[in-house]
Amino acid sequence: MSATISIDPAHVIAQVDDRLYSGFIEHLGRCIYGGIVPDPTTPKDLITPTGFRKDVLHLLRDELKVPIVRWPGGNFVSAYQWQDGIGPAEQRPRRPELAWGSEESNLFGMDEYMTWCKEAKVEPYICLNMGTGTLTDALAWLEYANGTRNTYWANLRRKHTGRDEPYGVKLWGLGNEMKHTGRDEPYGVKLWGLGNEMYGKWQIGQLPANEYAQKAHQWAHALKSMDPSIVLISCGEIGVSSWDYEVLQKLVPWVDYHSIHLYTSPGPDAEFKAHQWAHALKSMDPSIVLISCGEIGVSSWDYEVLQKLVPWVDYHSIHLYTSPGPDAEFKDASVKARYERNVFGPAAAEKAIDICTGLIDLAVSLEFAFLTLVLNSLQRIEQNVSKPIKIAFDEWNSWDFTKGTPENGLEQIYDLSDALAIASWMNVFIRKADKVAIACIAQSVNVISPIITTPNSHILQTIYHPYYLFAKYMRSGTAISLALTGQATPQFDGQTQPAWSQFAAGPQPYLDASAVYVEGGEGGGVGSVRVAVVNRHLELALGASLRFPETLVGAGRVQVRAKYDKFEVWAADVTAANTAQTPEAVKVVQTSEEWDSSKPIVFKEHSFTLLIFTFEKA
Helix, strand or coil, rough: CCEEEEEEEEHHHHHCCCCHHECCCCCCCCCEEEECCCCCCCCCHEEEHHHEEHHHHHHHHHHCCCCEEEECCCHHHHHHHHHCCCCHHHHCCCCCCCCCEEEECCCCCCHHHHHHHHHCEEEEHHHHECCCCCCCHHHHHHHHHHHHCCCCCHHHHHHHHCCCEEEEEEEEEEEEEEEEEEEEHHHHHEEEEEEEEECCCCCCCCCCHHHHHHHHHHHHHHHHHHHHCCEEEEEEEEEEHHHHHHHHHHCCCCCCCEEEEEEECCCCHHHHHHHHHHHHHHHHCCEEEEEEEECCCEEHHHHHHHHHHHCCCCCCEEEEEEEEHHHHCCCCCCCCHHHHHHHHCHHHHHHHHHHHHHHHHHHHCCCHHHHHHHHHHHHHHHHCCCCCCCCEEEEEEEEECCCCCCHHHCCCCCHHHHHHHHHHHHHHHHHCCCCCCEEEEECCCHHHHHHCECCCCEEEEECCCHHHHHHHHHCEEEEEEEEEECCCCEEECCCCCCCCHHHHHCCCCCCCEEEEEECCCCHHEEEEEEEEECCCCCCCCEEEEEEEEEECCCCCCCCCCCEEEEEECCCCCCCCCCCCCCCCCCCEEEEEEEECCCEEEEEECCEEEEEEEEEEEE
């Protein structure tokens, strides 16, 4: 007996937001210098006229079609002075870099970032320094980016760039985990993040959730007052913590997204600060979007920040990384155990999204205890809260901290098991398309990245291939629910990393799947269903019969085209990796298969498969 995957395009989850395929660049290792911009050894034919790596631009813009890129950090942002990175390059100060223990030349700054964004055809997303930075710094940055008046920072942008229109940056993040071009127009940056991982002890200027929320609230108010069109993203944790709860309670009326950070891996003043910054930033530009700084979405930080920042932010960010974990933390360090911890880790992200969504709802809910009902009702009325706050998962990846280290610039070589973990991550985002609006893989080049540059070329890591297939085929459509039933093989209930996902998510099926419906198609097609399937069983090939509803294919309305497209990522060895010596050890194999609804489709052991079924008129 094989499994059955039942799919109905009428069972809609939500429209897939193209911003789920966004990126992130940080002044860390070779991400900026050696990745985005060339190093001294790069041949001239790999450099654009404006000084960027041509091949990296091509991959991000033309192949992956990345819609948003977050910058400048990351932990880096919490000590970053943005003013150091503007004006003539020879006059920019070289500073010690406190987050990663290196030096920062400031040769890549605001104007270079905006020029690169234009060439890459991406929307900018700026994360504000809520560690050592002040609200005055943030307002000046916003004025430099989006100011249109005859004011100091707007005029300085005009002097540096020679153009009048603003950059128009709309996405601004309130913190993280806690060149001379002559442009007169404002940049119009819309995405602004209210800090990065401000809950973390590793973060410069780390703050308690209540203090962060208050600070972000004030920043949001000021930023929105200056530019009402910007989008603000609050700083969450992993989406399921008391930090997320407290931040959302305060910032829901003020932010557009709540960020959470989660890396599957082996392993009382801040609240006021974010509140104040949000207030001030919104006052300067009410159009901006603020993103509060969450943790992993399930922590006390997320709880506390959300409680305070819900009126002020547009999104709440969470960060999470998954990986096999340091072997020392687990009794079983075998290839099989590490593989299973890796590919089943993304269940933590799915649970974090659910819990963080609950914390957001709690921050604006009218269905809890009477006191909460009254207080939240007053808050909603006073702050005119009507919009939903969505999650910005603006740092995520599979990251083995023992392989990608500060000493090697976090340049982890990924194997096939990591590719399957990434595919499972992407399945989570499709299944949660109604809750997650933005997802930024950390990072876009060289640093725990799908792309590694070499002096003369680049390497597409194993994780690039599933990410590319999702970015190409699982976008511009509608996420639809599917039912997986009747599996003959047992579900996985072994050890997971992070460990809490084991009890939070429960046993997981070895077949992990998501589906998207896209209208229209080539050759007279009326639409297509794209099904992404990860067989996470290390040793067994598993079969599954696909079922479409009789009301669709059995009523003479449409029929499934005789052949379907199949894209497969697989290698015999789960430790296979793409390197300079073996650049295609793991790759995509595309075939055209005969469709027979009476026969199951067999998914190889430890494989990722993308299927495209085209519907045509019967």
